[in-house]
Structure formats: C-alpha cells, structure tokens
Amino acid sequence: MNVMLTTDGRETSATHGSYIKIRDMILTGELPAGQKLKIEELRSLLNTGASPVREALSLLTSDMLVERMDQRGFRAAPVGKANFAEILLLRCALEETALRASIAQADASWEEQLVLAHHRMQRAQGRDIQDFEQTHKAFHMALLKSHAMPMLERYCSQLYDLNIRYRYLAADGPSYRERSIEAEHREIFEAALDRDADAATARLLEHYRRTGDYLSQQLDH
Amino acid sequence: MNVMLTTDGRETSATHGSYIKIRDMILTGELPAGQKLKIEELRSLLNTGASPVREALSLLTSDMLVERMDQRGFRAAPVGKANFAEILLLRCALEETALRASIAQADASWEEQLVLAHHRMQRAQGRDIQDFEQTHKAFHMALLKSHAMPMLERYCSQLYDLNIRYRYLAADGPSYRERSIEAEHREIFEAALDRDADAATARLLEHYRRTGDYLSQQLDH
C-alpha cells in the first residue's frame, strides 16, 4: 500500500496526508486563492489516488479553505478585504468568549501548559518561519484551552488558519514581526497567569486588531 | 446513471443527495447519536455507491454531526448536556454579533425578506413539524442575513442544525411549542423591524435561553 508519512514519521491514511499537504499549500499560497484544484493534478502531485484527494478536498471545504462547485470541481477559497475583516471580527468575538471561559476554569495543569507554550514560542523566535508559526499557534490555542468547549476551540483554530493565509499574502512587505509582538504576547501571557480576564481579553483583542490593521493595509499593495 | 432527485424534483449529485439524507437522519434521530455509520449499510440504504457516501460523511464531519475515527470509520456525533450547553452559548455569542450586523446594514430588501419569512412561519404553524421546522429556520436566518458576513451565517446555520437534534431528543416530552413561542417570535420580529438592535438581541437571546432551559431539563429524563 501507499504508506504516507507525516513530518514526524508517523503513518497516516492517504486521505489525512493529502488533507494536511493540500491545506499547507493553500495556507502558504503555493496554491493561490481562487485557483481551480484539479483532481488529476493533485493526484499525481501527491502520489495518491483520486478518492483520497476528493475526500481531503471535502474536508477542506468545511474549513472554508476550499469551495466546492457542484459538478464543477473544487477551487481554493478566494481572499479579499471583506473576508479578512470578517475573520478578524469573528476571531475577536469567539476568542474573547473562549479566553474568558478558559481563565474561569484555569487550574495548575492549564497554567503549566500555557507556560510551556509561551517558552517554546520564545525559543522558536529566531528559527525559521515554519517553526515559529507552529509554536505561535500552540501558544494562542493554549490560552483558549478549556475542557468544556471543544467546538469553540475548533472554530478558533479554523479561524486562526484562515488568518495565516493573509500573513503569507502580506509577507513581501516589511516583516510583521518587527513590531513589538514579543512584548504583546508577554503582556497577554502575564494577564492570563494573573487570572485577569478583563486585561487578558483586552490585550488579546488589541493584539489581533493591530496585526489586522497592518495586514489589511498590506493588502492594498 | 443513478440520478438523484431532491424533494422539489431538481437533480443533484449522488454526493449531495446522500449528504442531505444522512444529515436528516441524524437530526431526527433516525440514526441515533453515537451510532457507528457503516458505509455498506448506508450505501444500500441510499441506493448509491461507496464514494458518495464517504464524501457525504466527510462533509458532515465539518458540520460536527459526524465524527471520523481514523481507519475506523465514522459515527454519528454523540450528544450530551455539556454539548448542548456549548451550542447554546455559541449561538448566543454568534447570533448577537450577527443580528447587530444585520440590523446595522438593514435595507428595504432585507426588511421584505424578513416580513415574508415571518409570514410563512406563521402560516406553517398548524402544519406538520417538518414544514414548521423549515420556515422556522428560514425566519431565524433571515434575521441574521447580512451581505457582509457569509462565514458567520454559516456558523449560525450549523449551530441551528446541531440544536435541532436536541429538540427531537426532547420531543416525547410536552411540545415545546406550547410555550408562547409565537409571541416571542413576534417581539423579536418587531424589534428588528424597528431597527432596535438592543431590544432585538435581548429578546432573541432570551428566546434561546428559555428554549434551552426547557430542553436541558427534558434531557434529564
């Protein structure tokens, strides 16, 4: 059989492997927004059959990274300022809810996971963008991690990913990391450790809105 | 070819047809929560091939009505009080955002669609539960309809559907329609027509929380 391996060497199904790879290609822009996604091309690109590819595309449809046109195949979801603005607004609404719920039920284990995630993100600061991305997302998700709300976490994770695309789109401008991102993260982190829900959410939303303004401006070029 | 027809007689792909039917069976409880969904059974039940069934199940996975267990197939998503509470909380957060956005950009067309939807729901009051369900959802979605936020609408629609399951689960208790649902709807409707966002959202959330309390209580039996 065609065994597919993830980056860490674990086996996965062809479907899951295709899902991860196609998703990555869309997020990074390797598959540009709006582009037709032909089964045959992806099939040969990923060295797999048509069924896993179709199934992966179906899954990506729910993540809103791929659009399905009935009887006319699939395409990478288009991007635009309106879409970006909606993502930002939804993230603010949902992450505020999630962060408050998270802090409300915070315990020692939650706190330790958060400390770890923050540390790893700092360590990854200098390394390549891929490494940083991963730890950055892990930190933000650790903030929102509450045992009670799996669906909310899923929505936040989806929206985080949708947002990544726009960072790649704006990547040719001055790096967004030149801002005081590090300080902003630490302030959110400390407010969360203090269980100060108001301060933590205020800083988190400010963090998103600043990044949002910057990216939105880049989109004009 | 196996042409599949929707209720109104239009053709659809086998995949889309399977999607609709499986979704319905899960929502109504015909396929009980937690039940293993075997490809072969569904395939013969729906008179179609394995590929459309698999693809439909993949799509339902994103709607959180089906869970995929890697290499171990699919099952109908489980239900529970915690899940129900999360759905309620997310609906309140998202629909408030949506309704405010909707009212903020209200125009004549939006208003007319809302009037129509409300009228149809009233007309369907006496008819069977399926008819009422459809118009009821249409009314609630018309409230939230703004041109600017397609993703938000989609989330609200998904959550609405997830909630339907719990209504069916509680259906053996006294009908939830015995309450003053009709009056509650009219109050929301009128506030929306008046462009009174505060009143409309307050009434809408109250409406959900009341229904939520009722259903949550039914779940204990």
Next chain:
DNA sequence: ATGTCAATAAATATCGATATTTTGGAGAAA
C-alpha cells in the same frame, strides 16, 4: 466580424473490485 451549434476534448463524479486494517473469538499458556 460575430454569434450559434455541433463535435471533440477535458475534467468530474461514480462504480466495482482489491488491498489493508480492525475486530472478535477460539484456543493455548499462565
């Protein structure tokens, strides 16, 4: 030149069959 229509090419959606994995149970060993 331009628009329509049929024929062709390309791509999608679906099927049937096969390879792979998981499950359940019988029998052996502790």
Next chain:
DNA sequence: TTTCTCCAAAATATCGATATTTATTGACAT
C-alpha cells in the same frame, strides 16, 4: 479464571476504470 496470541471475518480505505457532465474548438450561417 485471566491473559495472550493468532486466525478468520468484517469493515474501511484505496485504486483503476467508466459514465457523465462541463468546457473548448472550429465550422458555418448571419
């Protein structure tokens, strides 16, 4: 009895081929 291992049965995941639909091309009439 309990636990473990191995084998058969069942179910999933995947492939390769085919039927169906959509897109394209070019001839022909306007």
